[in-house]
Amino acid sequence: MLKPTSTTTPDIPFAEYEIQVEQDLLQLANQSREQAGAAKLALDPGLTMAARAHAQAMLDARRISHQFQGEPPLVQRLVATSTLQMEQAAENVALDYSAEGGHEHLMLSPPHRANLLNPSYNVVGLGVVRSGDRLYIVEDFARVLPKYSVEEVKLRIGAALNQMRRDAGRRALPRRDLTNADQAACSMAQADKLGTLPVRQLAERYTVLTYTSMSPETLPKEASHVIRSPNLRSFSIGACYARTQTYPTGVHWIVLSLD
16 A cells, blocks of 8 residues: 655755745645545655756746756656656646646646546645746646565465466466576566566476566466466566666566466
8 A cells, every 4th residue: 555655845855945835736736636536645755856846947948848958758857856656647837826826727727637636646746936926836746556575576466366267267376486587587677678588598498478567466468368277387476676768667577487
């Protein structure tokens, strides 16, 4: 279960930013979400750093934009300041005179309202900088998944595998760990592709399934036929979590060996 980040800001640097306005925006967002039946957003320090940096970029440019020339796109900005595993991300930007006015105008815009009320998002970063009586506002939203240890990932995959077999009327299989399974999984992460030499070496002895996953408890549909085979005796799992060019917000690289 995701533990909400504290909504206080002592651990978020850059005290020169409009912290009270950011807090007011968070409160207004969560009030609107509560009315819409969506869970409250937790304020995340890393996303707030990214939001504040972009708010400063808008102030420097004297205009609002989601990306300026030479600036990385949203996802790259978020992963640069946060270690969260993000499945989705979105951004609202505005120029207004108060937190109340900014929130009201964002709620009147269908795409910005959709971001504010999206029940999938569970964390937010808020950045506000002032230019006279005007406020440059940035709201960075994300859906953050729970972080699992390698062993937790394996337990969840194993449970899903045996549930799939039970649903098919097959007996549960024991898990027998191979010493080189995690190394094979990490070789895929390092290469940013599924087919690597360590994986091919495993495939010489076992039926090997390789895939990436953000949710370890969900097995790929194309694996169901093999997993339900009555001839299997055991399975092994190799797992490695990594951020790569293909998966900048992070993903689990999985090697499932069946015999």
